[in-house]
Amino acid sequence: MILSVRVASVRLLDDVSHGGSLNTLYGPMEASVQDSDRAFLKELVYGSLRLWPLYKGIVRQLLDRPLKAKDSALEATLIMAMYELDECHTPDYASVSAAVDVCNAIDKPWASRLINGCLRRYQRDRSALHDALGDTERAALPGWLYKSLIRSLPDAVSAIADVSKKKPPLTLRVNVQKTSRDDYQAQLQLADIPTEALGSSALTLLEPLPVAQIPQFEAGFASVQDHSAQLAAELITFVPGARILDACAAPGGKACHLAELGAQVTAMDISEARLEKVSDNAARLELAIATVACNATDIPQGLIDEPFDAILLDAPCSATGVMRRNPDVKVIRTKADIAQFATLQLSLLTSVWPYLKTGGQLLYATCSVLPDENEDIVSAFLSTAPDAQSTPLPKDVGVQMTVGQQVIPSAAHGDGLYYCLIEKVG
Secondary structure, three states: OOOOHHHHHHHHHHHHHOOOOHHHHHHHHHOOOOHHHHHHHHHHHHHHHHOHHHHHHHHHHHOOOOOOHHHHHHHHHHHHHHHHHHHOOOOHHHHHHHHHHHHHHOOOHHHHHHHHHHHHHHHHHHHHHHHOOOHHHHHOOOHHHHHHHHHHOOOOHHHHHHHHOOOOOEEEEEOOOOOOHHHHHHHHHHOOOOEEEEOOOEEEEOOOOOHHHOOOOOOOOEEEOOHHHHHHHHHOOOOOOOEEEEOOOOOOHHHHHHHHOOOEEEEEEOOHHHHHHHHHHHHHHOOOOEEEEOOOOOOOOOOOOOOEEEEEEEOOOOOOOOOOOOOOHHHHOOHHHHHHHHHHHHHHHHHHHHHEEEEEEEEEEEOOOOHHHOHHHHHHHHOOOOOEEEEOOOOOOOEEOOOOEEOOOOOOOOOOOEEEEEEEOO
16 A cells, blocks of 8 residues: 555554654655655654754653644654644645645544645744754753763763754765775766765765765765764774674674775574675675674684784664664663663673784774763773773874764764774783
């Protein structure tokens, strides 16, 4: 059954508001709309979620009393419609009319007057409604996260909040096995694709494009990877041929980057299906990467026959540093989740440590901006591992923390990642 783009958006937003994962839900819902509507679906859904806490603050003011739980789809309808009014090119009357029409499609015709009245008031009193928002609402961050950032990164809260509201840039990692960054940038320029060079191998497109329109992409000349994520391979010191374990590798961006720089990479992940993506990426780039399906918190004895020269542990986390790419984080993540991630992260670090050679380096990384998942984890590990010591990163990439550095997300450049090098001493 083909759905209208706004009905599909509301259903998807409502499912996320009840705890559903955007990554899991998006594909099936995208398949339910016309091909010509898919770009608009992504705009409405991702845009609404990036500003969800802000618009919830507006809804709070627009309604005389809160909606019943069974009517949560109406809140999604209002948030979607306000996002469309503020950020899209649809004529205002058409946005309001389409939102009213959604009520019939979701079997709530009685709400047509409510939705119409709320949106008309929003158009009339928009400035006053925004002025009345609280600090966390204005930042478009959940309250627990805003408070945590005020405590841990007070000077960066504004930047983190502002970036989380914006669309992310499209950044490429040039495959140095096939071409140089400068040569590939020149090739893109000839194709009228202007870019900004970052770091040693990154090119950010000034205007995002589908990868199908990027020259030589399918031939393996480049991959899509955020600039901050590209730092991982650059922060591990190794010689060509070094054996490196990427312990939580899927979908393989960092593993492939290490292989492009000459490492002999073993990619480990708990999900065999996700490891297939690593293999697919490696094949397109013409790289040799070994894959091992294994839970890195419980590596079977004998699976690894000799320790590695280096280990990359890109640990599962809250994704609070990549909210612009995963905006459902603002809706589904809770403070209680952080403690669960922390337990897993420390378990992973403890589990993979024995597989590192003496004198080798482990790079601990997350895409979180919370010390509970970053410096606190490393500090806890160091306190129990006498053969482990933190070592300075080879270059400055962010804010220096007690141990490691926190990359602050940038509107035009990279996401918010944390990096810390740990050396195994004799």
